[in-house]
Each structure stands twice: as C-alpha cells, then as structure tokens.
Amino acid sequence: MSSPLQSVQGMSDIAAPDVRLWQRLEEIARATLARYGFEELRTPIVEFESVFTRSIGSTTDVVQKEMYVFEKGGRRLALRPEGTAGVMRYAAGLGPMETAGARWFYIGPMFRSERPQAGRRRQFHQCGVECLEPPSPLVDAEILALQVDLLRAWGLGECEVRLSTRGAGADAARVAEGLRDALAPREAELCEDCRRRINENVLRVLDCKQPACRAVVETLPEPTSFMDETSRTYLAQVAEHLDDLQVKHVRDPLLVRGLDYYEHTVWEITNSALGAQNAVAGGGRYRMELGGRELTGVGFAIGLERVVSVLQTLGRAEELLVPGAPLVWLVGLGDAAQRQNLSLMQSLRTAGLTCRMATGGSMKSQMRAANKAGAAWAVIRGDDELAGGVAALKNMETGEQANVPLAELAGKLTGAQK
RNA sequence: GUGGAUAUAGCUCAACUCGGUAGAGCACCAGAUUGUGGUUCUGGCUGUUGCGGGUUCAAAUCCCGUUAUCCACCCCA
Incomplete structure (x- = not known):
C-alpha cells in the first residue's frame, strides 16, 4: 500500500544542501546562455497531447509508452516529456517576423513514465535551447559549442561529443529505404525486436546492442551513403566549424536520435562518470509543422540530474557552491x-x-x-x-x-x- | 513495461541463516557550582522492524501480496 507520506515513484524532493547546487547550476546556465543571446521562455508543463504526438512522433517510445496523459474537460492533455514541442507550439502562434531570429532557452521539469534507475527519474529536469535562425552549419556549430561551453562552465570533466546527420528533405526516406533493402536478406539474423524495427523505425536497428544485430549492422553501408550530396556537405561544414571552435567531436554514423522531428545535424554528449545512462545531453536540427506553419531550428537539451550525478561522482559539487552571507x-x-x-x-x-x-x-x-x-x-x-x-x-x-x-x-x- | 537486489531509531548499520515481543555508533536533548557554543566527561530520549495478510503458542526473522528504493534491460536527457 502506498503511504501518503511517500512521494510518487521516480519523483523526488530536492532539498538542502543539494538544492543549493541546483540553484548554482541554474545561475551559471542563465549567465552563460545570456552571453549567446538567449532569452528564457517559460512554457506550460501541461499541453494538449497533440502538441507532442505531432512533433515528437506518434510511433516513438516517448509518446507511445512514456507520456503521462490525462483527460480534463473532454480534452486530452499531457505532461511535457521534453521541451522542444512546447516551445515550437508557442513559436507557431507568433508571426514569421518574431520567430525569424528567435533564441530561447528553458530550464524546468519534464515527465516520462519509465522505470527509475541511475540517472533516470520520472520527473527530471532539462536545460535546453531552441534557435530558429535560418539553417546554417555556422549556427549548428555555434549551438553545439554553446552546449560544450555550458558543460565546461558547470565543471564537468571529459565529455565525448558524437556527431552525425539525419539528412535533409527526402534523405530520411532514402536512408530508411536503403537500410531496409540492405537488411531484408539478413532479417533472419536479427533479434526479434529488430525484425519489428525494420518496418517501424529502421534507424533503431543501428542502435541495437545484441551481438548478432551488431554484426549485421557493421556490414551495412553508412546511412550517409544514401543521402544527397548537400546533406553530406552540410555535416562536413559543421565539423569544420567545430574544429575552428576547438570543440572536440567524433563522427558516429550509427548515432540514432529517438525523436521524429530531427533532420540534418544530430549529436549526443556522454560522460564516463555516469552508469548505463551515460548520455548527459543531446541535440540536433529539427523541422516540424504546427498549425499550418513549418518551423525549423536547432537546439539541445541537457539532463540536469545527470549533470549533478557527474559532478557528485567527480567530487566537484562542493567547489561550485558559493558560501552564504555570515x-x-x-x-x-x-x-x-x-x-x-x-x-x-x-x-x-x-x-x-x-x-x-x-x-x-x-x-x-x-x-x-x-x-x-x-x-x-x-x-x-x-x-x-x-x-x-x-x-x-x-x-x-x-x-x-x-x-x-x-x-x-x-x-x-x-x-x-x- | 521486463528482470535482479533491498526496506530495522533522524543517519549508517547489527540482530534474520538455526523464529522467543530489537541493539551499536553518530546525531539529538539535558547537566558538569547558578550569563557563553565548538573539544571532553556524565546522564537521557528515540522504533506501528515500509505497508497488508498468512503460518505459528510465539514473526524483524518463514510464506504471499503490495508500495518504495537501488541496479540492469527497453528507451532517452
């Protein structure tokens, strides 16, 4: 029997002294983000369910099995499982002039009904940005550099940046088709999940950890080989700009991001101080249609619980705290x-x-x-x-x-x- | 959603294997010639053994259920 004195599974209190670290992290984030020209945007925690299903993708796990959905006054509502969809819902209600150069950031709670474990909570917190400037490798590199800058300002040690591309326009379809064709003759070698994934979300096969599947994946042509020249050039330019900015990164052709709205540049940042859930942050360029408007942007999200966890493992949490007044x-x-x-x-x-x-x-x-x-x-x-x-x-x-x-x-x- | 481990005083843990109504350290409170903290000494308090049920003369201990926590899978930040 659940006691009324317990908090809901996977949802924890953040009390002193930990809360002082959280306040400090937010303070550093606001100062850093301001230097890059970002304004805070506070969107509601509750949105219409469709805001998420239409942008994140109705077949994704996040939407299908992890979203907290409920009905109120005959409307289907949901607790936000991530931050981008709400920001884009806001942007779609603005005029083109107002969104053209928009740079917004958010810090707040997100909700996903997963089984809690190290680095994973049902209510967790993300700090993220969305930049709606016209697509350019320059902007993508700048945003990724900002993310690395922020992680450094927080005192995280070695983080690995893995970079890839989803391809633009029709590329996503071409990649999916190309991978399906390549996998079709070898379907029998794949695990049960992956045989299902071929049709539902073929990119996921690349991410499978089963040894048999990995063996198959290693023989596949790189996803980028199915892409148009412009997509490959775009990625190469982003990588060049990152070199200019001295942001270390590695190409990872197998990198898969879970949400449907990504296209073009995508990346993930991991830290070895974490357990199995070693991704501390992710990001990428995206495109979505909301209310008849097409919006493109580039953004990232950082998992604050995981940042805190890294800092505590490294023993660097203490030094971030500034002493209070006497x-x-x-x-x-x-x-x-x-x-x-x-x-x-x-x-x-x-x-x-x-x-x-x-x-x-x-x-x-x-x-x-x-x-x-x-x-x-x-x-x-x-x-x-x-x-x-x-x-x-x-x-x-x-x-x-x-x-x-x-x-x-x-x-x-x-x-x-x- | 699946699997494994765990749940005892405010905290860290012992007692559980071989059932006999719970202990230690730390913390807390109060004193050590009457207006002074931290160190020391002395004394004191603390528990529906997570919750519910079962077996038993008797359950922290054995059994079932449930809730939560930790870890992994899935997936993601």
Whole structure:
C-alpha cells in the first residue's frame, strides 16, 4: 500500500544542501546562455497531447509508452516529456517576423513514465535551447559549442561529443529505404525486436546492442551513403566549424536520435562518470509543422540530474557552491530581552544582515543553536545589556567578545562583512 | 513495461541463516557550582522492524501480496 507520506515513484524532493547546487547550476546556465543571446521562455508543463504526438512522433517510445496523459474537460492533455514541442507550439502562434531570429532557452521539469534507475527519474529536469535562425552549419556549430561551453562552465570533466546527420528533405526516406533493402536478406539474423524495427523505425536497428544485430549492422553501408550530396556537405561544414571552435567531436554514423522531428545535424554528449545512462545531453536540427506553419531550428537539451550525478561522482559539487552571507545569531536572556531581540533582528535585517534567533531555551542551548547553525556572530543581550543600551557581540570563530552600543551594532556587523 | 537486489531509531548499520515481543555508533536533548557554543566527561530520549495478510503458542526473522528504493534491460536527457 502506498503511504501518503511517500512521494510518487521516480519523483523526488530536492532539498538542502543539494538544492543549493541546483540553484548554482541554474545561475551559471542563465549567465552563460545570456552571453549567446538567449532569452528564457517559460512554457506550460501541461499541453494538449497533440502538441507532442505531432512533433515528437506518434510511433516513438516517448509518446507511445512514456507520456503521462490525462483527460480534463473532454480534452486530452499531457505532461511535457521534453521541451522542444512546447516551445515550437508557442513559436507557431507568433508571426514569421518574431520567430525569424528567435533564441530561447528553458530550464524546468519534464515527465516520462519509465522505470527509475541511475540517472533516470520520472520527473527530471532539462536545460535546453531552441534557435530558429535560418539553417546554417555556422549556427549548428555555434549551438553545439554553446552546449560544450555550458558543460565546461558547470565543471564537468571529459565529455565525448558524437556527431552525425539525419539528412535533409527526402534523405530520411532514402536512408530508411536503403537500410531496409540492405537488411531484408539478413532479417533472419536479427533479434526479434529488430525484425519489428525494420518496418517501424529502421534507424533503431543501428542502435541495437545484441551481438548478432551488431554484426549485421557493421556490414551495412553508412546511412550517409544514401543521402544527397548537400546533406553530406552540410555535416562536413559543421565539423569544420567545430574544429575552428576547438570543440572536440567524433563522427558516429550509427548515432540514432529517438525523436521524429530531427533532420540534418544530430549529436549526443556522454560522460564516463555516469552508469548505463551515460548520455548527459543531446541535440540536433529539427523541422516540424504546427498549425499550418513549418518551423525549423536547432537546439539541445541537457539532463540536469545527470549533470549533478557527474559532478557528485567527480567530487566537484562542493567547489561550485558559493558560501552564504555570515549569519548573526541573537541570544536573549529573559522575556524582555527576547522581545527586544525580535525587533533588533528585524532592524539588522533591514540593514542587510542575515539573522536568526532561538525563541527559547537556556543561554547554553541558544549558544549551541548558534554554533550548530554556523553563526559567525552572536549578539547577546540580558538585563545588564538592556539597561546599558548595549549588546555583547561575540565572534564565534575567535571567541572574542565586547560590548557594543546598540546604535553602532549594525554598522559594526556590516563593516565586518565588508 | 521486463528482470535482479533491498526496506530495522533522524543517519549508517547489527540482530534474520538455526523464529522467543530489537541493539551499536553518530546525531539529538539535558547537566558538569547558578550569563557563553565548538573539544571532553556524565546522564537521557528515540522504533506501528515500509505497508497488508498468512503460518505459528510465539514473526524483524518463514510464506504471499503490495508500495518504495537501488541496479540492469527497453528507451532517452
């Protein structure tokens, strides 16, 4: 029986101290993305189901078995399983002039009903970008370089960029047909799944891990060999620009991306610090039709849980955190002092200080609380101090203590903070 | 969705194999001549053994179910 105290499977709370790392990662992301000219776009978490089925593809696993779908007021709604579809739904409602040079980014939760494991949650978080500028190898390279730049800014170590192309226009159909023809005589050698994939989604066969299937795949012609010259040239230019930008990458002709809307350049970034789910990020160029408008763009998504996981494995999470402001702890002896400390605490906060107090307990227990909270200063007041219009200010690190006139207290503390 | 492992105090774990109503460390709280934290010493508190059912005189322990967690497959970030 599920307890009302448990969170839903695969959906976890992010509490302190971890949440501080998340905040820092988001802060770094916003600063980095701003330098590339991206504006944040906050789209709803719930969309009409069709927004996803039409763009991601109704035969993909993400849509078929992983999407949270429900009905409300006779409408089929879904929790977003990824970010691009919602952004494109927004873009499709704008005029061509407004989308022409659009650069948007998003950070937020996504939902896929998969079995949780290392690096996989049912509610997970992605940071992604969408760039709707006219297709160009220059833009693709820039976006990929941005992604690598961001991963570096977060402090991830070695990441491997695998690059490929889906081909443009009719190429996708030609590749599928070419692969089917090549596979047809060898169907008997393939696993059950792959025999099904030949018709449903032939690219998936390339991705199969079964030894028998791999053996067959290795003898196949490269998918790019079925493509038009322009697709191959486009990929070569992207690779050249990446070299110019000193972004290391490897060609991986077998790279398959799961969503239907990709065309042209696609890539995936993996990190060896992760377990089986070693993809930390992915991206590519895409095209989709929504509401009678055709939209093309290039974008990426980064799995934040996986970034956090890499940083923790590498032991680099700690160094990302910036220390908080010094804490001032007010200690009061007796009801009168406690009451006046409440007001004093507020005025210190108005002066910009970070303050707390305990509402009860002996002086000893209040001092213990101050120490436990990591306070830098203790402001101590009892009857003597109240009568003298002073407070005893104690440096919790050195143990030094001196009486300070109330009027000078805030100035002294803010001065000590520098 | 499939498979394997796991679930005991706030945390990390012991007791389970060979049933006899749960222990340790850390943490927490309080004291150590009455207004001072961190170290030390002394004392104290803590559990529907995940949940539900079954077998038994007796279940943390054996059996079934269920929920969650971890890991892998599938797929993806």
